[in-house]
Each structure stands twice: as structure tokens, then as C-alpha cells.
Amino acid sequence: AVVSTQSGPCVEYLLQNNVLCLLQQYALKDTPAGLRKLILSFFEQLVQKLQISVIPHVNVHKPLQNMILVCGGGKYPLSEINFLTSIISKFHQNPSLVSLFMNETKLKNGKSHFELRLVDALISLS
Numbered sequence: 671a672v673v674s675t676q677s678g679p680c681v682e683y684l685l686q687n688n689v690l691c692l693l694q695q696y697a698l699k700d701t702p703a704g705l706r707k708l709i710l711s712f713f714e715q716l717v718q719k720l721q722i723s724v725i726p727h728v729n730v731h732k733p734l735q736n737m738i739l740v741c742g743g744g745k746y747p748l749s750e751i752n753f754l755t756s757i758i759s760k761f762h763q764n765p766s767l768v769s770l771f772m773n774e775t776k777l778k779n780g781k782s783h784f785e786l787r788l789v790d791a792l793i794s795l796s
Contacts (some may be wrong), residue, residue, distance in 0.1 A: 681724060690716075690733035694696045695738055705738065710749040713737050717756040731770045738771070738787050742794035754792055 684690060690713075697709040713734065725731055734757065741750040742767075761768050768786070775783045 679721070684728055685724075685729045688729055690729060691736075694733040694736045694740075697737060700745075706744070706781075707746040707749045710737070710746060710753045711740075714756045715751040717753070717760060720760075722760060722767065725760060725767055726770060735771060735773075735787070736789055742790040747795050750791070751795055754795075755787055757788060 689780065695710050697706045700706040717734070720730070725734075727755060738757070741754055744750060745792065757771070771786060771788055773785045775785065777783055
């Protein structure tokens with residue numbers, strides 16, 4: 671998956687080498703203690719600086735979705751809130767991004783149920 675050269679070599683490296691997935695896995699473990707807070711801060715800064723056109727890339731939005739699952743009632747509520755609000759800020763800039771973060775569940779009656787786990791994470795932090 672080649673990203674346009676407008677994204678720059680650093681972003682291309684992140685995407686091609688699944689660095690964000692790796693960071694997300696380290697954040698889940700939070701070992702050594704406090705690593706999750708640093709990774710949340712990194713993701714917050716990354717989201718703020720990323721061009722909107724890069725966020726739909728699977729190697730960006732999937733790790734972001736997984737980082738959202740890490741949030742909610744953890745040891746680092748301020749870092750979690752800052753990370754989540756950085757994503758909401760991107761939604762404000764481009765509402766079509768919301769669909770990337772919707773989770774669909776098929777119900778027994780065949781209907782679909784959609785969740786935005788970002789909202790659940792924010793509610794659990796309040």
C-alpha cells in the first residue's frame with residue numbers, strides 16, 4: 671500500500687512497517703508502567719498533525735480504533751481524554767471519518783447495530 675509522497679517519508683515508514691499497530695500492542699500491556707500514557711500522548715500528537723487523507727489508511731485507523739478500546743476508566747484519564755478529543759477534532763474537520771470508527775454488530779433478527787466506541791470510552795471517563 672503506497673501512500674502519496676505528500677505524506678512524507680516518516681509517515682510512509684509508519685504505515686509500511688505497522689509501527690502504529692506495534693505501539694498499540696505495547697500500550698495495551700502498559701509495561702513498563704506508564705508506557706501507555708506516553709503512547710496515548712504520541713497518538714494524540716500524531717492525530718493532530720496527520721493529514722485527513724492519511725487517516726482512512728488501514729494501518730492508521732485500525733490502530734486508532736484499538737487505542738480507543740484501551741481508553742475508559744484507566745490509570746491515565748487525562749491522556750485518554752486528550753487522545754479521544756484529538757480524534758473528535760478530526761471528525762469535526764471531516765465528518766465522513768466517523769464511518770471508519772463505527773462498529774457494526776449483526777443482531778439475531780438480522781438487523782445491524784452500530785456503535786461508536788469512542789463515545790463509550792468518553793462516557794466511562796466522566
